[in-house]
Amino acid sequence: MVAKHDGILAQDVMTGGEGPRPDGAAPRLVGIVGLGLIGGSLARRLVGRGVAVIAWNHRPHPYETAERDGIRCVETLADLVTAAPDVIVLCNPLKAMPAILGELKPLLAAAPGITLTDVGSVKGMVRDQVEAAGLGECYVGAHPMAGNELSGWEAADPHLYDDALWAITVTPGTDYRRFLTVARLIVEGVGDRVIVLDDETHDRAAALISHMPHVVATAMINTLVADPDRNIAAALAAGSWRDMTRVALTDPDRTRAMVEEDAENVERLLRDMAARLLDAADLLRDGRARSEAVRGHARGGMLAFFTEGQSFRDYKARGRAPATPAPAHDTREFSYGIDDWRELLLASARRGEHVVAFTGEHAVRVEMRSAV
């Protein structure tokens, strides 16, 4: 992978600052805004793999050690744009996004060749902000499934991106060459996998596996606190309670903001979960009914309730968490045209395939990684 990556770098020609690179090649120079855990780890990862990085941070405190790591640090966003990176990756906190986009707007208007991407965990909202700043044309969304409980440059670690998956989000208006530049930055530059989604599909899936569960965990600790025997319950609490309420212990203001940013999806999923819990409660009631017919029906319903998710149990039992490389027979290649690339790549993601290589200008190799 690294050898191939070096080959691509060697054959590249200099085009920065003059429009999208004609071949959608992997970037030679990457600009990073924000040297926190995610941006700092990305900068160190890219430099370690031979990709030049230029970085700006809202405070210069990481600059001394970052420069020692081979990351070129600049004092202003104007300096960053002037250096003409192929891609600028916004790794700043979401709350700083409007101010940074406002500052980048005139700078990027004069440098149309630079592609803009980000690492935010809610894609629809970031795109709205990017479009409000008039930068929608040069933007491709991205979200790495990487992170830990730490934060800041001091915690930056290139291994954070070991065998990680990134979601790339596109719209019908996304320029294919800009998409390819970001995708190859991730696949060849970072050495990771990608799936291609639209913003809505990304945010719905994120609501399902993260935002809704945060609300459920919060409701669980609220249930305990409201119980007159809460001290007895806390005394008896063991592993299952600890695991299911861990995310409710994180900063509740941050959780609330995350949930409110994805409000429609979370609302729908909470109503769905409530209906499932009420169905299970009805079955437990009917299981104590006088009528043998009602009890028999409840028995069948409980069996179905506990069987319904079996394919997810099987998926986990296969040990085929996304971090596990797929066997050869689960790997395939396909090509697409300039008109159907979005649809074909989204359909591939829906099958549980992850892109591991670009084998041509309009062709990918994918591995079956997350088929439940």
Add this chain to the structure above:
Amino acid sequence: MVAKHDGILAQDVMTGGEGPRPDGAAPRLVGIVGLGLIGGSLARRLVGRGVAVIAWNHRPHPYETAERDGIRCVETLADLVTAAPDVIVLCNPLKAMPAILGELKPLLAAAPGITLTDVGSVKGMVRDQVEAAGLGECYVGAHPMAGNELSGWEAADPHLYDDALWAITVTPGTDYRRFLTVARLIVEGVGDRVIVLDDETHDRAAALISHMPHVVATAMINTLVADPDRNIAAALAAGSWRDMTRVALTDPDRTRAMVEEDAENVERLLRDMAARLLDAADLLRDGRARSEAVRGHARGGMLAFFTEGQSFRDYKARGRAPATPAPAHDTREFSYGIDDWRELLLASARRGEHVVAFTGEHAVRVEMRSAV
């Protein structure tokens, strides 16, 4: 603790098999039925702390290594009863309970001095079975908060009980001396803490911190599997999803049996959780309302939802999980009479206090351990 325990052993007189020990002293000889993870660990723990153990297992395969550890193994339950232990601890699987109780019934009728206890995780159901076998008079319920994902004698480890908490369950008919024998077995023999509950309080708390969460986790994986974009959701799943669904991956038949054994409590808690999730969904809907008044009300409601469980967050943040020893000012002693011992010890458990020593025939030392 060990020195004191040894002292108690030294001053004890032999009374086994002739009625409850007059002083409710810690047992000298403990009979254990079932040398699996829980029973085997208990047997090894007791022998290691100088308490004699006699054991029976439904298959003799652990006997060779158990005897080498100093555990006397016998071929029949009749041999176990004939040895006249002060206490018999039922550590067999719940499904074997009716058969074992049936076999013990005539044996214990001829040995009324033996106190019967168990380690089952649902107390009301076990007591019903014990009473159905006519053994209610000699029974005191117990449930150690100990265990791991392993099972069987091979996994038995005396450290399983390091600083563990046991719930002891009693009724208005429980003989105080039998209670004291079981409690001192745990506090002095095993070296653990106890809280004293009635069966219903135990089973309601267990439903809150274990049985209901198992259903919620199951509903979550059912939600994922039902989603057309489940493969994308599985690809994006990270720590919060993994932790919140872990318990849904365990044997669904065992989970179903556990939930059905505690059906009324689980039903009530599921309806309570569903109401909380629907309230949160309504707030997310109202947060997008046209009316500023409605949106303002929703903002307040969301803040309250995410603040409600703060005392549990604070409890965890204090690091005062039950395993942490309490500071001296959170330790106190109190005495009780022969008529109010149940009420006073239950009230103590409700305050979050755990019994760490019996300081007299009707007096305990408690530590504040689980006050949320």
